[in-house]
Amino acid sequence: MGAGAGGAAAVTELSLGGHEVRWWNRNPATIEPFREHGGVRYEGVLGEGVATPASFATDLGSALAGAELAMVCLPSLAHELVAEALVAAQVSCPVLLNPGHTCGALHVANVFRERGVEPPPLVELSTLTYVARKPDASTVRITGAAGRVWAGCLPGSEEALRLAQEIYPAAVAARDVLASSLANVNLVLHTPGAILSAAWVEATGGDFRFYVDSMTPGVARSIDALDRERLAVAAAYDHALPALTEEMAAIGTAEATAAARGDTQAAIAGGEANRLIKAPDSLDHRYYAEDFGYGLVPMLELARIGGVVVPYASALVEVASALRGEPLAASGLTAERLGIAGLDRGGLLELVRGPA
Amino acid sequence: MGAGAGGAAAVTELSLGGHEVRWWNRNPATIEPFREHGGVRYEGVLGEGVATPASFATDLGSALAGAELAMVCLPSLAHELVAEALVAAQVSCPVLLNPGHTCGALHVANVFRERGVEPPPLVELSTLTYVARKPDASTVRITGAAGRVWAGCLPGSEEALRLAQEIYPAAVAARDVLASSLANVNLVLHTPGAILSAAWVEATGGDFRFYVDSMTPGVARSIDALDRERLAVAAAYDHALPALTEEMAAIGTAEATAAARGDTQAAIAGGEANRLIKAPDSLDHRYYAEDFGYGLVPMLELARIGGVVVPYASALVEVASALRGEPLAASGLTAERLGIAGLDRGGLLELVRGPA
Known part of the structure; x- marks a missing residue:
């Protein structure tokens, strides 16, 4: 399909x-x-x-x-x-x-x-x-x-x-599916750069290489900040997930040596599979339409249920909402749409793992 | 000086x-x-x-x-x-x-x-x-x-x-000085675009026109969102301030006809005085170093004391903090540094207007 x-x-x-x-x-x-x-x-x-x-x-x-x-x-x-x-x-x-x-x-x-x-x-x-x-x-x-x-x-x-x-x-x-859900690299890999290059995307129709040209020191620093929040949410459910660039190196989309030494910018920009991929051609591209409302928003719900504070992820959703003129926290994949509204951490773990 | x-x-x-x-x-x-x-x-x-x-x-x-x-x-x-x-x-x-x-x-x-x-x-x-x-x-x-x-x-x-x-x-x-402080257009005019073009700034050293090339529909929409919050903070202290582009038209930096019809993008991009001004050459430029910590941060303090919720301004400060690797809400112009920590709305108004 x-x-x-x-x-x-x-x-x-x-x-x-x-x-x-x-x-x-x-x-x-x-x-x-x-x-x-x-x-x-x-x-x-x-x-x-x-x-x-x-x-x-x-x-x-x-x-x-x-x-x-x-x-x-x-x-x-x-x-x-x-x-x-x-x-x-x-x-x-x-x-x-x-x-x-x-x-x-x-x-x-x-x-x-x-x-x-x-x-x-x-x-x-x-x-x-x-x-x-x-x-x-x-x-x-x-x-x-x-x-x-x-x-x-x-x-x-x-x-x-x-x-x-x-x-x-x-x-x-x-x-459990919380681990696979939080191992989705796109919500970390795409969202900071999508925000920090949004004007460039709109002004040029995305005429630059997303994983190379716009993978600047500030973007890499921002990705690291978001990744710390993602890993904290995973840890709240007892998952010790690999950091973004380690995960990408395992997938095969980041340069492994740079990933091993924690150099996010070099690891991502050096990944051969992504090297020629262009930036989004507009704010309707899936990096904007999907990775915020269907990546960060469900992550925010898992954070809330897990009792983890994720100010940067929340801020990115807020900034993307103003940018797109759409309230993403409400229109995205909310707890209601996931069928987990009203659950606490224990209830969610029982739903995804079965009775303890 | x-x-x-x-x-x-x-x-x-x-x-x-x-x-x-x-x-x-x-x-x-x-x-x-x-x-x-x-x-x-x-x-x-x-x-x-x-x-x-x-x-x-x-x-x-x-x-x-x-x-x-x-x-x-x-x-x-x-x-x-x-x-x-x-x-x-x-x-x-x-x-x-x-x-x-x-x-x-x-x-x-x-x-x-x-x-x-x-x-x-x-x-x-x-x-x-x-x-x-x-x-x-x-x-x-x-x-x-x-x-x-x-x-x-x-x-x-x-x-x-x-x-x-x-x-x-x-x-x-x-x-009072709250009105003059909140009429500072730079905190609205610079900050959304500084975030939304940060990768472009870093990748090219700012080789584009800030008020023209990067004044895209999404940036204009974001400026409008922030401006609504600024005006709400001013309103909490009984100030009916002009909207950004009206203020800029009065200063002489926005195109007046577009400003009058509420077209933020055309009003700003059409302003002659700013037309050739280049983008910041790095993330150390004052659009980043000043307008967040010394523009949005004190605005957040006035919002808090005035009881106004400003999620977008808060989000911009959070995103700028990750981008610069500096906790701007703490390093900027806080209530403590302004000598207004602990004041409520009435106390702040008395400080800036004298006894009622």
Whole structure:
């Protein structure tokens, strides 16, 4: 599910690996150019060629019939609508969110419950298993395949997690979805730079390299400040997560030597997979539309429930709200939408780990 | 006092106007190039030529002997050291802070009181009476002379305020120093853009026009959000201040037609006086070093005492602190440094207006 760069990369890898892939996208227009070209033209770390899925599905119900796994490769902004489509299609196979980003599994499970339907087995990956961009409508350029991601699942979905690990050996089981959610690097990697280069983005349409040109000392210092808050939230739930650049080095998107010595700027700017990636072309880009409301906002909710003060993360959401003219703390992935409103730390841990 | 662009512009105007100007600067090296050239080479709205002060003073005590007025044309970051120099020189004539920026008079008065000395008559102007830059060490380019500024004074300094108005007919008496302090446009005009273009500043050394290139829709929207908070703080003390672009149009730095129709972006980008001004060359520039800690921080203190919630201003201070790696809310112009810690709204109003 999904015909963006992530979906196209997954179709490529899974088709090349001999899996029967039925490719579905909510908007058929996005998938149509691939169908016209007989598949996905791919280039990069998986080689070059055309990868052909078993079918281009227009109806989700038939695509899911007899499927072993439904894989969702979409921005978290699309999770709500996709979850509704899965409810309507009466999905029964496990669902893998690749990625889940921050609290994707909690969010999708809550969409099912709100509609009175028991959620299917649900697994979320911390980060997309690819670094990929679409240079045109029928091509995917895969500049990196994740060397490690975290896979988290809700209680009862452990079998589905093992299935996800079969497909992605790079996926390491996290103790719970709070760990995989807080290991989403994008909320730390994108948000300070998105704020601190917003005028540059708007003035030039993003005509600079996000991970190189705008990775200045002040941006790196700001990323470090946010990362300390992220790790403190994780620690409140007994998770000792790696720092951002260590995590990126494990994924394969940061330069490992600089990461090891704690040089955030050099580690990020030196990462080959991200090196040529341009800045957002506008304030509607997912670095703004997704990583604040669907990254920092759920992190703020986990911080609140865990009793952790995160002034910098809160400030970034406030600044992004003024910048976009949208109250992100209210329009993003709130505790209500995650189905965790009113829970205390103990209640949340029971929800994500099962009874103690 | 002061040999930056503001001081040089003041020396020019006052010397041309026939005043006896004794020019002093804490660091003699900054004033020396002017002395070598026999005065200030000036160009711009006051014409072109060389303006010669009566003397270049090295000793503040003798410069002040028999003076009618001591005028301080320095960033607020320098107010503390200058106030200490004025205490040491046993100043008795009135002191005019041009500009006072935000809470300059309260700050300087508190420096005197902390040293056990009764403050002299003190007047603050909301904004520097010039738009000026120094293209080289002995030249000032004056691109604007303020059409209106606000002059505020502490109780008992009313005579000094009238003297300031004689020198600057553009100065309109504010009811109290809270009004003049909150009419400082720089804290609204500079801070959102400084944050939202910080990566651009660091990456290029400020190689773009701050009031034109980086005055994007998102930056303008952010300025509006901050301005609403500034006006709410002023309203808590019964001041109905003009909005930023109206104030700038009155000063002469915004395009009046766009300001009148509420188009912040066009009003600021269309202002002739600011049009060619480059962006900050680094994060040490006064837009970062001064306008947060000495603009937003004292505004936050006035907001707190006035019972006004200002989440966006607080967020900007937090983001600037991470960016600079400095806790600005603590290192800036706090209530303690202003001598207003522990006061409630009534107590603050009595301090700045005298007994009701």
